[in-house]
Amino acid sequence: MQQTTRGAGPGGRVSGPIEKTKDPKGTLLRIWLYMKKQKMSLVASVILVILSSILSLLGPYFIGVIIDHYILPKDVTGTIRMIWLLVGIYVGTSILTWLQGYIMVDISLNTIKVLREDLFAKLQTLSLRFFDQHKHGELMSRFTNDLEQLNQALSQSVIQFVSSLLTIIGVTIAMFSLNWVLAIVSFLIIPVMLYVTKKIVSISRKNFSQRQKDVGGLNGFVEETISGGEVIALFGKEEDAFGQFHEVNERLRQSSIKADMFSGTLGPFNNFLSNMGLAIVIGVGALLALNGHTTIGIIASFVTYSRQFTRPINQLSTLLNSIQAALAGAERVFETMDEVPDLVDKRDALQVSSLKGEVQFQQVDFQYEQNKPTLKNIHFSAKTGEMIALIGPTGSGKTTIINLLMRFYDVRSGELLLDGRNIKDYKLRDLRKRIGIVLQDPYLFSGTIMENIRYGRLDATDEEVIEAAKTASAHGFIKHLPNQYQTTITSGGQNISQGQKQLLSIARAILANPDLLILDEATSNIDTKTEIDIQRGIRNLIKGKTSFVIAHRLKTIELANQIIVIQDGEIIESGNHHELLNQRGFYYDLYSKQMTI
Numbered sequence: 287m288q289q290t291t292r293g294a295g296p297g298g299r300v301s302g303p304i305e306k307t308k309d310p311k312g313t314l315l316r317i318w319l320y321m322k323k324q325k326m327s328l329v330a331s332v333i334l335v336i337l338s339s340i341l342s343l344l345g346p347y348f349i350g351v352i353i354d355h356y357i358l359p360k361d362v363t364g365t366i367r368m369i370w371l372l373v374g375i376y377v378g379t380s381i382l383t384w385l386q387g388y389i390m391v392d393i394s395l396n397t398i399k400v401l402r403e404d405l406f407a408k409l410q411t412l413s414l415r416f417f418d419q420h421k422h423g424e425l426m427s428r429f430t431n432d433l434e435q436l437n438q439a440l441s442q443s444v445i446q447f448v449s450s451l452l453t454i455i456g457v458t459i460a461m462f463s464l465n466w467v468l469a470i471v472s473f474l475i476i477p478v479m480l481y482v483t484k485k486i487v488s489i490s491r492k493n494f495s496q497r498q499k500d501v502g503g504l505n506g507f508v509e510e511t512i513s514g515g516e517v518i519a520l521f522g523k524e525e526d527a528f529g530q531f532h533e534v535n536e537r538l539r540q541s542s543i544k545a546d547m548f549s550g551t552l553g554p555f556n557n558f559l560s561n562m563g564l565a566i567v568i569g570v571g572a573l574l575a576l577n578g579h580t581t582i583g584i585i586a587s588f589v590t591y592s593r594q595f596t597r598p599i600n601q602l603s604t605l606l607n608s609i610q611a612a613l614a615g616a617e618r619v620f621e622t623m624d625e626v627p628d629l630v631d632k633r634d635a636l637q638v639s640s641l642k643g644e645v646q647f648q649q650v651d652f653q654y655e656q657n658k659p660t661l662k663n664i665h666f667s668a669k670t671g672e673m674i675a676l677i678g679p680t681g682s683g684k685t686t687i688i689n690l691l692m693r694f695y696d697v698r699s700g701e702l703l704l705d706g707r708n709i710k711d712y713k714l715r716d717l718r719k720r721i722g723i724v725l726q727d728p729y730l731f732s733g734t735i736m737e738n739i740r741y742g743r744l745d746a747t748d749e750e751v752i753e754a755a756k757t758a759s760a761h762g763f764i765k766h767l768p769n770q771y772q773t774t775i776t777s778g779g780q781n782i783s784q785g786q787k788q789l790l791s792i793a794r795a796i797l798a799n800p801d802l803l804i805l806d807e808a809t810s811n812i813d814t815k816t817e818i819d820i821q822r823g824i825r826n827l828i829k830g831k832t833s834f835v836i837a838h839r840l841k842t843i844e845l846a847n848q849i850i851v852i853q854d855g856e857i858i859e860s861g862n863h864h865e866l867l868n869q870r871g872f873y874y875d876l877y878s879k880q881m882t883i
């Protein structure tokens with residue numbers, strides 16, 4: 287019995303602690319609802335598993351028959367005929383197993399595809415509040431780890447589990463019907479093997495979980511070093527960083543040695559035990575045969591059955607673990623799918639194709655987190671075509687006002703009116719389509735400049751895109767790029783400057799032609815020429831439209847119809863430039879400071 291009985295299952299791997307599923311039945315049922323669309327394939331797969339299990343049981347039986355009835359009586363023709371039969375059985379088993387595996391992979395991939403799409407669709411409906419409360423990495427792992435684990439379980443583990451169970455039952459029946467004494471002797475070794483496996487797996491699991499932690503530590507360290515590379519270089523801390531890395535790396539080496547070496551003892555140990563078991567079976571079998579209670583052929587069948595028996599027994603627990611882990615992953619996927627979006631359209635939500643752009647904040651209070659008010663009693667209004675500037679120290683609540691206007695969050699109390707109606711009365715999609723945003727660090731997709739600007743209005747012609755770029759004062763720099771409008775921007779826009787990115791996003795907004803505009807003024811240093819271009823582009827963009835500008839340099843907002851000064855979530859001053867200067871308060875101080883720099 288020389289097969290490798292790697293007790294920890296396929297590949298002999300032992301993983302970290304097993305996750306528990308809160309509602310296994312409910313989760314299974316939901317997975318079934320996804321799978322049942324492929325009922326015919328499932329039925330075919332189950333039939334194939336049963337057939338291949340039966341066929342694999344016939345092999346050892348015929349080995350015994352061949353020895354007793356053909357080889358020992360020296361029947362050469364019969365032996366050759368039976369060997370062909372044996373070959374047929376093994377070929378048949380392989381084909382059926384392959385076919386069944388193929389069908390299961392197909393079922394699994396189809397199921398995972400639909401699940402992935404449903405999950406993705408769900409995420410589109412969830413608000414920023416949801417994303418604030420969940421780590422992005424965790425959400426990503428729903429798509430990767432969790433669904434992949436489920437895919438593995440559906441395509442392999444479940445069917446292996448069923449076939450292992452069928453094999454164990456079948457082999458037990460076959461052994462007892464051939465010779466019950468030898469059957470009992472064969473089973474004697476099983477409890478010992480199970481005990482050893484359980485012990486080694488439980489210790490290994492702790493070791494693997496430590497290794498997992500150390501891998502996480504190493505990844506975190508490397509990530510931090512890469513992101514903070516400039517700071518490390520700036521302070522000449524390369525050697526310190528390397529020293530720390532050496533420690534983290536060494537820790538991982540040691541925990542890996544412990545984990546791998548210990549779990550590596552499982553295979554040889556179980557091999558040894560099963561070989562011992564086999565020796566006992568052969569010894570007892572020989573005694574029985576000498577007394578005429580069994581035959582050489584039956585002993586040979588037992589040897590082969592034992593080989594088939596120990597592997598599934600050892601595999602069952604690992605397969606169960608991987609199914610359990612997949613269920614836990616699936617449960618997390620379903621939990622995300624069950625999230626109730628906190629911003630939903632009313633039943634009779636208004637469809638709007640244009641807005642006048644009148645905005646009223648009426649005694650608005652808002653908080654991101656319980657008992658931590660972010661905005662308090664915000665009260666102001668903007669008429670069509672007005673420019674409203676929001677200024678205030680960092681963290682005072684300017685972006686939050688914009689977030690409410692975009693309806694990324696709902697106000698906690700008070701009312702936010704748009705064209706005289708509560709913002710909640712409008713269809714969310716329509717509302718956001720009518721609002722344009724130019725951020726200080728706008729996001730650009732990987733693609734050409736043309737495609738990036740066209741993102742503002744997908745049906746725009748090339749001429750319209752170029753016209754928008756001209757109005758945005760972006761045409762000048764685009765013209766000087768090697769491939770002009772066909773220049774490819776890398777993901778996130780790393781290959782163009784921040785000022786240029788902003789010009790592109792102005793062009794994008796001009797093309798979209800929204801009714802209400804939000805501008806987040808750039809804080810970083812931009813060269814004077816680009817800055818003049820941006821200012822010109824913005825002036826063209828906001829002409830005749832209500833606009834909200836988060837301003838950092840007061841020079842750019844002197845012409846604003848209203849300047850709102852926010853501090854600690856409250857409006858402390860408001861009015862136009864001259865009114866605020868006359869008040870000699872926060873704005874006056876800030877303006878005087880900026881003018882003297």
Ligand SMILES: Nc1ncnc2c1ncn2[C@@H]1O[C@H](COP(=O)(O)OP(=O)(O)OP(=O)(O)O)[C@@H](O)[C@H]1O
Binds near residue numbers: 418678680682
């Ligand atoms: N998603 C969030 N979850 C919890 N708190 C938040 C969130 N976003 C902002 N805050 C907090 O709300 C307060 C106001 O933040 P906000 O971003 O509106 O300030 P800001 O005036 O725009 O600042 P800056 O000028 O630095 O952009 C800050 O204390 C901030 O920490």
